[in-house]
Amino acid sequence: MQAGHQPGRLHPDVSHLLAGYYDALVLQRPAIVLLIAALATAFFGLHAPGFKLDASADSLVLENDQALRYYRAIRARYGLDDNLIVTYTPHGDLFSDAVLDDIRVLRNSLDGLERVESVVSLLDAPLISSPPVTLTELSREVRTLDSQGTDRALARLEFTTSPLYRNLLISPDGKTTALQVNFSRDETYHELLERRDRLRIKDLDDNLTKQERAELAAVSQRFDEYSASQLDQQNADIATVRTILDRHRDRADLSRFANFAGYSCR
Numbered sequence: 001m002q003a004g005h006q007p008g009r010l011h012p013d014v015s016h017l018l019a020g021y022y023d024a025l026v027l028q029r030p031a032i033v034l035l036i037a038a039l040a041t042a043f044f045g046l047h048a049p050g051f052k053l054d055a056s057a058d059s060l061v062l063e064n065d066q067a068l069r070y071y072r073a074i075r076a077r078y079g080l081d082d083n084l085i086v087t088y089t090p091h092g093d094l095f096s097d098a099v100l101d102d103i104r105v106l107r108n109s110l111d112g113l114e115r116v117e118s119v120v121s122l123l124d125a126p127l128i129s130s131p132p133v134t135l136t137e138l139s140r141e142v143r144t145l146d147s148q149g150t151d152r153a154l155a156r157l158e159f160t161t162s163p164l165y166r167n168l169l170i171s172p173d174g175k176t177t178a179l180q181v182n183f184s185r186d187e188t189y190h191e192l193l194e195r196r197d198r199l200r201i202k203d204l205d206d207n208l209t210k211q212e213r214a215e216l217a218a219v220s221q222r223f224d225e226y227s228a229s230q231l232d233q234q235n236a237d238i239a240t241v242r243t244i245l246d247r248h249r250d251r252a253d254l255s256r257f258a259n260f261a262g263y264s265c266r
Helices: 012-027 030-050 066-078 097-111 135-140 152-161 187-204 210-246
Strands: 083-090 116-120 177-183 252-260 263-265
Touching (some): 012 030, 097 116, 097 210, 187 210, 210 252
Antiparallel strands (some): 116 177, 252 263
16 A cells, blocks of 8 residues: 555556546537436436325335234224314304304215215214213213304313313314215225235245245236235325315315325324
């Protein structure tokens, strides 16, 4: 090693040679370099519409992730988490007739979508303190904002102070509410997912037969194809929801957050 040369750095002669190549190939040929850059940009731009990013939990964790397996078991036992949350901030008083009527129209429009199972809104939440009711009374009739004779002042107080609703269904200042749009469970997706994961777990123990290995490959391919088609369907659903929300933007500020089978998008 020559005196004065530090380990980890290019030799001065090599550095000078690389600088010469860069000057000859790039700096002295700007037109060619710009043409290549433009062609590369055009090529990737043409293919950009076909680019898909799989941001699902399935693609972001290890195959044998115990937390993911536990989450899926709980999800299968207690219900769905394929949903879309819409926040609604009216230009007027949230508990006025006009605003509640607009929320009702919005809720019914969302509930009418083919894949929607239910919509939970301010109008559907049970009131148990407006006025206070016993469990016996609650079992006979569930009072909501849509019920006849509901005291809206008491309902506002309950919604903004109850830990069941505050910061979940309504903001503490009573100016913003949320609607939860629940989508039907996709049985085909979950059936393919469970079959694939069951074979993957067995494969980790090196216990797959030749037939099971072929089945794993086939199920994995089918799952990937089906997931891609479902992602297109979810994008279509969100586009339809966006169209519905646009009909109400002259009366309220709205935003949305969707969560589908581990996919999250705004």
